[in-house]
Amino acid sequence: MGRRVELSAEKQEEADKLFKKEAFNIVASDMIALNRSVSDNRDPQCSRVSYPKVMPNASVVIIFHNEAWSPLLRTVHSVVNRSPPEYLHEVILLDDFSDRAGLGEKLDGYIKDTWPDGIVKVVRAPERQGLIRARVLGAKAATGEVLVFLDSHCECNVQWLEPLVARIKESRSALLCPMIDVIDAKAMSYNGIGAGSVGGFWWSLHFSWRPLPQRERKRRKSSVETIRSPTMAGGLFAADRKYFFEIGGYDPGMDVWGGENLEISFRVWMCGGTLEFVPCSRVGHIFRSSHPYTFPGNKDTHGLNSKRLAEVWMDGYKRLFYHHRRDLLVINPQFNADAGDFSDRLQLRRDLKCKSFKWYLENVYPEKFIPDENVIAYGMVRNPSSNLCLDTLSKDEKMVFNLGLYGCQGGVSSNQLFSLSQSNELRREESCMDSVGGEGSPVKLMPCHGSRGHQEWTYNLETKVIVHSSGKCLDKVEEKNGGEVKVEKCNGKDSQIWEFENYIGP
Ligand code: UD2
Ligand code: MN
Secondary structure, three states, rough: OOOOOOOHHHHHHHHHHHHHHOOOOHHHHHHHHOOOOOOOOOHHHHOOOOOOOOOOOOEEEEEEEOOOOHHHHHHHHHHHHHOOOEEEHHHHHHOOOOOOOOOOHHHHHHHHHOOOOOOOOEEEEEOOEEEEHHHHHHHOOOOEEEEEOOOOEEEEOOOOHHHHHHHHHHHEEEEEEEEEEEEEEOOOOEEOOOOOOOEEOOOOOEEEEEEOOEEEEEHOOOOOEEEEEOOOOOEEEEEEEEEEHHOOOOOOOOOOOOOOHHHHHHHHHOOOEEEEEEEEEEEEEEEEOOOOOHHHHHHHHHHHHHHHHHHHHOHHHHHHHHHOOOHHHOOOOOOOOOOOOOOOHHHHHOOOOOOOOHHHHHHHHOOOOOOOOOEEEEEEEEEOOOOEEOOOOOOOOOOEEEEEEEEOOOOOOOHEEEEEEOOOOOOOOOOEEEEOOOOOEEEEEEOOOOOOHHHHEEEOOOOOEEEEOOOEEEEEOOOOOOOOOEEEOOOOHHOOEEEEEEEEEO
């Protein structure tokens, strides 16, 4: 039933050793039945939904490169066992040029013995494609009305397919994501997550999960209704097969891993479709902390793929990506920043008459903070007497930490990019400068709460002081790289003087 696996000390040792290679607990996975059941963790309303008799059928495309045996086969069993045969047209295993033992003849034999009706097919890429082109190859081989893509380490939950094909029947231009439950990489337990998140992104073009926005809570009439999401995580989604190709499939210039998820998300919204999460469709996925496969040529494929997407889809807003990736701005053979030719994708955008990225931000993702638009000031925040600037010191901004100081980098470090927002927050993309306000208390960066209080700061352009809601002034603690900042009684001294790189005004 998806419960955790307990290992003996001896097995645990073996598991730890293999964890480094596989990035998940293969020993535990090998001990679990390939067709294990998982607990039905859907909202109770879901089992009361009735679906139409006639619905489109689906080709489930599972791409893999050197996936371990047990998670791969468990994925296939869960698809076949928990999909009604009338809606499951075929399962396509797209082997992206694996060279791992067991994935050749052994796999073919297992499939022939287990599913003699031919419902499961293997298609082999003639050379390594990377996951993006691999998905396209799989999609081209498919003949069902709907495509469903899965990673090769998933487990589909009860009635996962019906709500996907039902919604595509209603709306052929919807890309649909199941809710992604978490299969713990260590214990292999299947853990349901809530239905309270949608997809977002960082300006560095990494994917993020975000709380369900208020407007979406209001729009939906019931908990089984689909949730509109600005972006998707990437691996697990369904689309009308013809529609998937009509809106341009994937960018074939993208290599190995990364970026294609935001690219297809921006594209579908900007070109007239929708992206929706389907609360009654749940699929578990093993989240691995590293990639158990090679990146040919050691390329930064996430960076280069993201550059393509920024250039094609983000209009002027690509500047915010390049704030994080100056190294990709100029084509410098030393840094391998050549993302190739993307004129075909620009042509696609024109052919489909897609809307602007500004339209996307305003209409699909209005919560997204734009660091240099509608703000009072932005850029470096500099203490002139020391030439130190506020700096995140590269700490993980999903965490709470004390804000630091570092020698001003003249705008080349995204760590020094701060904004003074219209609601008087001194902030980054998601986190705000926060102080409890006591004399000498440190200033932290923590998630913005949007209700002023400890996160309210006002800038006085004449005196150049930054005043906290407590009435105290932002002060630097120590004059050194890595030093901290605090709030102190305002005293007009040099340590309380700050200048913004760009001051626009309220
Ligand atoms: C997430 C997505 C993944 C993909 C990626 C961004 C989920 C749950 N997963 O990363 O699908 O969108 O973000 O690019 O949303 N693979 C190949 N050939 C390769 C490399 C990988 O076929 O050269 C396969 C791999 O075996 C797996 C799938 O592609 O089935 C995704 O790779 P991953 O599981 O390493 O990606 P993940 O989940 O970290
Ligand atoms: Mn994956």
